[in-house]
Amino acid sequence: MAGGERRSQILREAMNLFSKHGFRGTTTKEIAQASGVSEAMVFRHFATKEELYNAILDYKVCATGTEHPEELLREIASGKDDRFVFETLALRALEFHKSDPEFQRLLLHSALEGHQLARMFWERMVLHIYEILGNYIRERQKEGAFREVDPLVVVRAFTGMLIHHSLNNNLWDKEQTLLKISNEDAAREFTDILLRGITANKSNDNTGKSVRFKIQQPEKKSGKR
Amino acid sequence: MAGGERRSQILREAMNLFSKHGFRGTTTKEIAQASGVSEAMVFRHFATKEELYNAILDYKVCATGTEHPEELLREIASGKDDRFVFETLALRALEFHKSDPEFQRLLLHSALEGHQLARMFWERMVLHIYEILGNYIRERQKEGAFREVDPLVVVRAFTGMLIHHSLNNNLWDKEQTLLKISNEDAAREFTDILLRGITANKSNDNTGKSVRFKIQQPEKKSGKR
DNA sequence: GTCTATATAGCGATAGAC
DNA sequence: GTCTATCGCTATATAGAC
Numbered sequence: 001m002a003g004g005e006r007r008s009q010i011l012r013e014a015m016n017l018f019s020k021h022g023f024r025g026t027t028t029k030e031i032a033q034a035s036g037v038s039e040a041m042v043f044r045h046f047a048t049k050e051e052l053y054n055a056i057l058d059y060k061v062c063a064t065g066t067e068h069p070e071e072l073l074r075e076i077a078s079g080k081d082d083r084f085v086f087e088t089l090a091l092r093a094l095e096f097h098k099s100d101p102e103f104q105r106l107l108l109h110s111a112l113e114g115h116q117l118a119r120m121f122w123e124r125m126v127l128h129i130y131e132i133l134g135n136y137i138r139e140r141q142k143e144g145a146f147r148e149v150d151p152l153v154v155v156r157a158f159t160g161m162l163i164h165h166s167l168n169n170n171l172w173d174k175e176q177t178l179l180k181i182s183n184e185d186a187a188r189e190f191t192d193i194l195l196r197g198i199t200a201n202k203s204n205d206n207t208g209k210s211v212r213f214k215i216q217q218p219e220k221k222s223g224k225r
Numbered sequence: 226m227a228g229g230e231r232r233s234q235i236l237r238e239a240m241n242l243f244s245k246h247g248f249r250g251t252t253t254k255e256i257a258q259a260s261g262v263s264e265a266m267v268f269r270h271f272a273t274k275e276e277l278y279n280a281i282l283d284y285k286v287c288a289t290g291t292e293h294p295e296e297l298l299r300e301i302a303s304g305k306d307d308r309f310v311f312e313t314l315a316l317r318a319l320e321f322h323k324s325d326p327e328f329q330r331l332l333l334h335s336a337l338e339g340h341q342l343a344r345m346f347w348e349r350m351v352l353h354i355y356e357i358l359g360n361y362i363r364e365r366q367k368e369g370a371f372r373e374v375d376p377l378v379v380v381r382a383f384t385g386m387l388i389h390h391s392l393n394n395n396l397w398d399k400e401q402t403l404l405k406i407s408n409e410d411a412a413r414e415f416t417d418i419l420l421r422g423i424t425a426n427k428s429n430d431n432t433g434k435s436v437r438f439k440i441q442q443p444e445k446k447s448g449k450r
Numbered sequence: 451g452t453c454t455a456t457a458t459a460g461c462g463a464t465a466g467a468c
Numbered sequence: 469g470t471c472t473a474t475c476g477c478t479a480t481a482t483a484g485a486c
Contacts, residue, residue, distance in 0.1 A: 001469080001470095002469095003469075006469080021249075021338070022247065022249070022250075022337065022338075024246075024247070024249045024250045025247070025249045025250075025338065027460080027461065027462085028461080028462060028463080029460085029461080029462090037469095037470075037471090038470070038471055038472080039462085039463085040463090040464080040465095040470075040471065040472085041469075041470065041471085043462080043463060043464080044469075044470085047463090048462080048463080049461095049462065049463090105337060108333060108337060109337060111396050111397060112247060112330060112333060112334060112337075112396070113246070113247070113250065118397065122397060122398075126397070126403075127403070130403060130404075149414060149417070149418075150404075150406070150414070152403065152404045153404065153406065153411070153414045153415075154418070156386070156389070156390055156393070156404055157386045157414075157415055157418050159389065160385040160386040160387070160388070160389030160390060161381070161382045161385040161386065161389075162385070163385070163389055164381070164384065164385030164386075164388055164389045165381055165382075165385060168381070171336050171337070172336060172343065172347060172351070173347075178351075178352070178355060178377065179355075179375075179377045179378065179381055181375070181378065186378070189374060189375070189378045189382075190378075190382055192374070192422070193374075193379070193382050193418075193419065193422030193423060194418065194422060195422075196421055196422045196423075196424075197417070197418030197419060197420075197421045197422035198418060198421075199421075226451080226452095227451095228451075231451080252478080252479065252480085253479075253480060253481085254478085254479080254480095262451095262452075262453090263452070263453055263454080264480085264481085265452075265453065265454085265481090265482080265483095266451075266452065266453085268480080268481060268482075269451075269452085272481090273480080273481080274479095274480065274481090
């Protein structure tokens with residue numbers, strides 16, 4: 001078999017195993033067997049196990065980079081259709097994690113082991129999402145469409161719903177015995193909750209809905225209970 | 226040192242190391258050194274490494290069981306003060322994960338490694354939360370306080386915000402460079418978003434707020450987009 | 451209870467033939 | 469490019485002295 005082909009085959013199998021058992025939990029022997037070659041072959045293509053792992057992380061991050069580019073994110077958020085923005089984002093995230101559960105596992109292992117993928121992903125993806133989506137929310141607040149609430153908290157809340165839901169499906173409840181719902185429905189419901197949750201009191205609507213809030217707020221700034 | 230004392234000391238150190246590096250990532254030698262004893266001592270108290278791990282998981286699950294009993298959960302949800310229910314729950318969850326970040330890491334490692342702690346935790350905690358909180362929501366829907374939406378989806382959304390936020394603080398952004406917020410404030414904001422997100426259209430209020438929704442909903446039940 | 455010393459197995463990685 | 473054989477090391481676990 002040609003060098004490049006074999007290499008990518010080993011990479012694929014290793015990716016699968018690392019995502020299942022983590023870096024330390026996967027042996028080079030297992031990788032070799034899964035790839036149908038001897039251990040020596042693995043080390044011919046990748047000098048060390050660490051190098052193999054890095055190659056995977058690079059590959060995954062790059063592949064994700066093209067799938068989840070900040071450009072696209074920016075484009076989605078460039079409109080003013082709140083429902084479209086949040087629901088599209090949600091559906092894309094849910095579909096991504098569904099189509100590639102390996103990635104989430106790899107990412108988690110990496111974060112737990114303190115590996116660099118975690119940091120790379122954080123810097124390349126997470127920060128951008130918070131920045132772009134945060135800015136979108138901030139703008140809509142200025143326009144009076146969203147109520148006053150820390151945009152970063154809103155992003156945290158929304159990504160929390162999405163990532164936690166994906167994590168549930170990928171890690172905890174793969175058969176979805178507890179909650180079975182299509183990604184389309186989930187994206188819509190989560191968006192529903194969030195948008196109603198942050199829509200401003202005054203009727204100022206562009207989602208095809210007319211929403212009114214009249215709120216008496218005797219709340220203290222720092223709620224104690 | 227007395228047997229029981231030494232045993233619990235080893236258990237503590239092992240817990241710390243396992244939470245940091247996972248099962249396979251932690252060596253018995255490290256555990257012994259951290260405990261200030263020889264490796265032989267570790268194996269005197271725990272026949273195998275696996276047994277030590279199980280002891281930890283048992284301990285953690287039991288300790289958590291007393292901290293997070295379903296009774297308390299039920300009691301919290303027995304009232305009809307929506308804000309109190311959700312905010313108290315949120316604050317407790319956030320405080321718990323903050324006070325014991327080890328647990329979340331241990332749980333995650335366990336889930337990734339397919340260990341039994343994950344299943345135990347799922348059955349003892351997660352199912353109860355979904356059941357009890359889901360029932361609460363269902364009741365409030367019957368009373369017309371909450372709009373019609375799958376209660377399980379609401380629980381998923383809310384727990385998603387909380388767990389993901391804790392995970393961020395414990396795993397990804399320990400210094401909270403991206404979003405620094407007290408647990409009290411976070412609990413309040415998340416509750417705010419959720420409650421506004423699921424409050425019914427008609428004014429039917431018991432949270433000290435008067436809320437009005439007027440919504441034209443040409444939505445299909447199973448949304449395709 | 452605690453240690454040193456050791457058994458045994460599996461790991462990552464290499465040598466060298468083909 | 470691919471293999472078998474093997475090295476050096478570290479891992480879990482045990483034996484036996486004190």
